Amino acid sequence: MTETNDLHRLKTLAKRYARANRIPQHQALDLIAGKLGFPNWVKLISATKNGWEIDAEKIKGVEAFSRGALPAVTFLKGDPEAMNRRFEYLEQAEHGTIGGHAYRLQEVMGDVIIAGEGWSIRVPENPSAIPVVETYTNPELNCPVLEPEFLQRALRLATDRAGLVRAEISTDWPRRSTKPDLNGVVRHPLGRGESDVWFCLHCDGKITGRQIAETLWHCPGCGASPLDIFETAFWCEDEGKSFLPVKIGTVGQDKPEVQIVDGRPKLDLDEEKITLLMRSALLDDATNVSEKLGALLAEISVDDENDVFIALEVDLWPEDKEPVQALAVSKLLGLETDFVSSWSTIPFAWPGLGEMTLSTSEYTQMMLDAYAQYGGLPDRNAKKE
Ligand SMILES: [Zn+2]
Incomplete structure (x- = not known):
């Protein structure tokens, strides 16, 4: 009965991958079938019925693939082998160099920070928040992070890792928290019920289920954390009926890619x-x-x-x-x-x-x-x- 067990294992991995990447399960099954050399999941099932057996090594590959979950879009555009190499690279990217400049990459409370001599980049857990680039040297001295190419490479490392971190978070949450149903109903990850409308305690914004799932339960307006998001605006007399739809921070298109901040100590003589x-x-x-x-x-x-x-x-x-x-x-x-x-x-x-x-x-x-x-x-x- 190993075949059945293996199939079961693959399905579990697909479920995990779907949840982490917030994609439908059938799409994840097809992706995994693709990893095993089949055009889609249905073809894989019929092959097993005809006696095809999954080799243990390949299962390991699929496991690694679903662990290194990256947003499906990225995967769909790339060749699976290249992606796998990238996952391995990412796993060991805690310390490295970009153009001869050393950096370290770490996760701190859901945010990802990449930092080197005189600079750091923080990619917040909130997917709609803008990464912050901080410099700690005199701008006259060339800080590598101010060079566009270096910045792009460092930022890419950090955003890739942030993708993994967010995928981990989604995996820990109920699936309905990150995948709205047809009516846009989502479940609060901290067990505050299900609804298609949510309210931010911080900015009094009214948020749709789809919006809040998209931003991993951070307010799309002010960036408040899932702790500040409620099903009813209990702090207001009309329970939020008068609240306006949340204003998405610095409206989409012309949002800067990063925010550059001079992190050197400033004297404030109060x-x-x-x-x-x-x-x-x-x-x-x-x-x-x-x-x-x-x-x-x-x-x-x-x-x-x-x-x-x-x-x-x-x-x-x-x-x-x-x-x-x-x-x-x-x-x-x-x-x-x-x-x-x-x-x-x-x-x-x-x-x-x-x-x-x-x-x-x-x-x-x-x-x-x-x-x-x-x-x-x-x-x-x-x-x-
Ligand atoms: Zn808010």
């Missing part, structure tokens, strides 16, 4: 960063623990024009002490900085103790001793908060 630098400079100026506490507790604010205002606690920071380092940093950043003294509650009594040392552990010991000798008992009621 209030948080200015405050951090100024506080660090105040710590440089501090010559004892008291002043260190003063620097740590200083109230630093930055206004809309990036002018800085620093209030220093008078018991911790002597009124006549000039914050030399802080002024230097302020000058480097081109900021106008004002210092004022303030009076508020300080954390520990006897601030003079902090002026006697630069070591926090030494200060802590003195402070504990002083509290033990001169301090009152802790307030028990206030203790439990």
Whole structure:
């Protein structure tokens, strides 16, 4: 009965291939028959009835073929042998070179990233999203990824791999998730029911079953993930009846092939960063623990024009002490900085103790001793908060 078992095996492989590539099963059966040298599946069946036996080696070839599932269009255009070689090449393409430039290719959470010295390309899991090319070098220096031929080759490697990754995803999902029925009804891959209309929580778009299957359950408008796609717009009073059909991002034809981004670090001097630098400079100026506490507790604010205002606690920071380092940093950043003294509650009594040392552990010991000798008992009621 090996023949039957082999046929069964082939059918299973065809099913897997059909699902991965989102094509009808009969088409996958024909493709597999083609791999075994038959014009179509029907011819293969009649041959087995006439005693033809499938050789084990060939089954292995078919297995490899269905594992390396690529979109059927690509396959249909190419010669199967060439495609097989390509699959093998892809399997080992984790590290390689293009025109003498080394690269590594990897999958990260469904996205595919190919990267080399000073550049990377990310092909998102969402098939309708535009790949992002990032450069990390001065554009004057020739970054290989900015050469059209290199870019095409690197992009091809990454998009081919992304095809495999997406095929894996489709294989894991119910078939109805990627293959709408005649009425355009599809099943949510995370078990949120079946419908021909879906709603995006992220952009309030109304999406057809065919559209959402096509983009592997990413919103065709805003790219939100399958987690944000729902059968009813429960967050809206009319459950989405008023929602407009989703606008397909940057409408089809004139969509750029890639988005090129300068990935080099850019300095964005916001209030948080200015405050951090100024506080660090105040710590440089501090010559004892008291002043260190003063620097740590200083109230630093930055206004809309990036002018800085620093209030220093008078018991911790002597009124006549000039914050030399802080002024230097302020000058480097081109900021106008004002210092004022303030009076508020300080954390520990006897601030003079902090002026006697630069070591926090030494200060802590003195402070504990002083509290033990001169301090009152802790307030028990206030203790439990
Ligand atoms: Zn959306």
